[in-house]
Amino acid sequence: MSKTTISGRLRELGLELPETNQPRGAYVPIVRAGDLLFVAGQAPRLNGVLKYAGKVGRDLSIEQGQDAARICALNILGHVASMCDDDIDNIAGLVRVNGVVNCGDDFDAHSKVLDGASELFAAVLGDKGRHARIATGASSLPSQMAVEIEATIQVRPK
Template sequence: MGDVSARLSELGIVLPSIAPPAGNYVPYRFAGELLFVSGQIPRIDGVEHFVGVVGRDISPEEGYQAARLCALNLLARVNDALDGDLDRVRACVQVRGFVNAPAEFRGHAAVIDGASDLLVELLGDKGRHVRTALGAGSLPRGSSVEVDAVFEVTAKS
């Protein structure tokens, strides 16, 4: 068992099963040692959670949990891309988070902290990243949050 898998187990976290893309795109793509992962919404076993507008339909705290779930789905995609070896992740390079929120909402960064916190919790310093947190007028399937990311990975040994 690798370090990241051991950390997941220690925290009682199980990577969710992931559905195939819902449109004309790929879930991830390698570019050299960079792994680009498509945006993930807060979905578990094909069912959307935390649907609605943050600050109106759901609380910022629930938005934080939604972003955390998005990051967990990101890691499930990374795990798939790396044939189950999350220890090949050298670094999470960039995270972009989108929050479905009304124009007057100002807590985007605190919501996307849910994703950032989980990545650092599981990957340690390798999980620290640059980040953008944006507001969006709507997101796919009515999701409250969507998160995508770029990871630096080692070649398969």
């Protein structure tokens, strides 16, 4: 990525950060500890509407799972922007991504699904989007969401 800002890169890619979704439980969506932001698990929701529900590999294709993961990634970036007073360019680097795919016992393409989020982070953040990751599966997720992703992001000190 050139010297283009992160917000500029979003525009170049034709992407907009969605409105942040409110937590659906007794927790906060993002916490800052020093120069790290911990973003709680994000669903593939846009404007409060769940876009992908069901099991990937049974109800949904891998490609739909990847799109769900991309929406989760955009939601993560949206929470970061809100925490940083809409200054998404404050991101120093993506540290770790944790993703869970709603799937059956025999599903084994978790990494392919989570690549949807990882590739979006790389496209938007460039080298700052390189991260460690875990991709796992679960027999169910809240609201039957197809994918849930959380992230740890380093930002420049205040």
